[in-house]
Amino acid sequence: MRRYFKALVLILVCLAVLIPFASNAPDGLEKVAEALKIEDNEPIWKGLMPDYTLPTIDDPYLSTLLAGIFGTLLVLFVAFILGTALTKLNKK
Amino acid sequence: MHIPDSFLSLPICTFMYVVSAFFLIWSWRKARATYPRSLAPLLAISSAFIFAAQMINFPITYGISGHLVGGTFLSMLLGPYAGILSMTIVLLMQALFFADGGIFTFGANVFNMAVIGGLSFFIVKLLAKNSEKSGWLYLGVFTASWFSVVLGALACGLQIGFSPFFSDAGGIAVTVPAMLFWHVLIGFGEAAITTTLTSQLHRLQPAVLSGLAILRGRQNEKIF
Numbered sequence: 001m002r003r004y005f006k007a008l009v010l011i012l013v014c015l016a017v018l019i020p021f022a023s024n025a026p027d028g029l030e031k032v033a034e035a036l037k038i039e040d041n042e043p044i045w046k047g048l049m050p051d052y053t054l055p056t057i058d059d060p061y062l063s064t065l066l067a068g069i070f071g072t073l074l075v076l077f078v079a080f081i082l083g084t085a086l087t088k089l090n091k092k
Numbered sequence: 093m094h095i096p097d098s099f100l101s102l103p104i105c106t107f108m109y110v111v112s113a114f115f116l117i118w119s120w121r122k123a124r125a126t127y128p129r130s131l132a133p134l135l136a137i138s139s140a141f142i143f144a145a146q147m148i149n150f151p152i153t154y155g156i157s158g159h160l161v162g163g164t165f166l167s168m169l170l171g172p173y174a175g176i177l178s179m180t181i182v183l184l185m186q187a188l189f190f191a192d193g194g195i196f197t198f199g200a201n202v203f204n205m206a207v208i209g210g211l212s213f214f215i216v217k218l219l220a221k222n223s224e225k226s227g228w229l230y231l232g233v234f235t236a237s238w239f240s241v242v243l244g245a246l247a248c249g250l251q252i253g254f255s256p257f258f259s260d261a262g263g264i265a266v267t268v269p270a271m272l273f274w275h276v277l278i279g280f281g282e283a284a285i286t287t288t289l290t291s292q293l294h295r296l297q298p299a300v301l302s303g304l305a306i307l308r309g310r311q312n313e314k315i316f
Contacts, residue, residue: 001133004133004134004136004137007137007141008137008140011137011140011141011144012144014144015144015147015148018148019147019148021148022147022148022149022150023149023150023151023157024149024157025149025151025152025155025156025157026155026156026157027093027149027156027157027158027159027278028093028156028158028245028271028274028275028278029093029094029095029245029248029252029271031155031156031274032249032252032267032270032271032274033099033252035270036258036261036262036266036267036270037261038099038257038258038261039098044097044194044195044196045097045187045188045191045194045195046191047187047188047189047190047191047192048189048190049189049190050190050191051190051191051192052147052190052192064147067190068144068147070189071143071144071147071185071186071189071190072140072143072144073140074185074189075136075139075140075142075143075181075182075185076136076137076139076140077136078139078181078184078185079135079136079138079139079140079178079181080132080133080135080136082135082177082181083131083132083133083134083135083136083174084132086120086123086124086127086131086132086135086174086177087124087127087128087129087130087131087132089124
C-alpha cells in the first residue's frame with residue numbers, strides 16, 4: 001500500500017509542477033470545429049468545475065491546481081470502489 | 093478529443109451509447125473472471141494518474157495541442173478489460189464534474205477513447221507476443237498508442253460528420269480527413285509518452301505492468 005501512496009504523491013507533485021506549462025491551444029477536435037466554423041454552444045451541463053477551474057477562486061494557477069487535486073482524488077476513490085466491486089467474488 | 097454535447101445528433105448519441113454499453117458489459121465480465129482481489133489499488137492509482145495526465149496539454153504545431161489519452165498505457169498496466177473500465181471512470185468524472193465531454197455524447201467518448209484505447213492492447217500483443225525481447229514490446233506499444241489515437245479520431249470524425257451540425261460544412265468527406273490530419277500528429281505525442289512511461293516502468297518496476305503479464309499468458313502467477 002505504501003508504494004501506491006508514494007505514486008499518488010508523485011502524481012500530485014507532477015501535476016503542480018506541470019500545470020503552468022500546459023498548452024491552452026485548441027486540441028485536434030476543437031481545431032476542426034473551429035476551421036469549419038461550428039460553434040461550441042453553451043453546454044447543457046456545466047459541471048461543478050468547468051474547464052478544470054474552481055469558479056470561486058480567482059488565481060488561475062491555484063484554481064486549476066485545486067480542481068486537479070480534487071479530480072485526481074475523486075477518480076482514485078471511484079476507481080477503488082469499482083475495483084473492489086469488480087473483484088469481490090475472487091478470493092485471492 | 094472529448095466531444096461536447098452540441099456536436100452530435102441524438103440518434104448517433106444513442107447508437108454510441110448502445111455500442112459502448114456492449115463493450116463495457118463484455119469487459120466487466122472478462123475482468124471479473126480474470127483479476128485477483130489485489131487489483132483494486134492498482135486500478136485506482138492508474139485511473140488517477142490518467143486523469144491528472146489528461147489535464148496537461150502539450151503543444152503540437154500549427155497552434156494545436158494534444159494531451160495523453162492513455163488508453164494503451166492503461167492496457168499495459170491493467171490489461172485490456174480493466175483498462176477499458178478504468179478509462180470509462182476517468183471520462184465519467186470529467187463529464188460529470190468538469191464538463192469536459194458531454195453527457196449525451198458520453199457513449200461516443202467512451203467508445204473513441206476507452207474502448208479503442210483498451211483494445212489497442214491487442215496490437216501490442218500482435219507485435220510482441222512471441223518475443224521476450226523488450227524491443228518488440230516497445231515497438232508494439234509505440235504502434236498501438238499511435239493507432240489508438242488515430243482510430244479514435246477516425247471514429248470521432250465519422251460521428252461528427254454524420255451529425256447534421258456538420259453537414260453544411262461537408263459532412264464526413266471533410267470531418268474525417270481533418271480529424272485524421274491533426275491526430276496523425278497528436279498520435280506521435282501519445283506514442284512517445286506511452287513508450288517512455290512503459291519502457292521506464294518495464295525497467296524499474298516490471299511487476300506493475302500486469303497487462304504485460306496477461307500479454308505473455310502469465311496472469312496466474314503472483315503479479316499484482
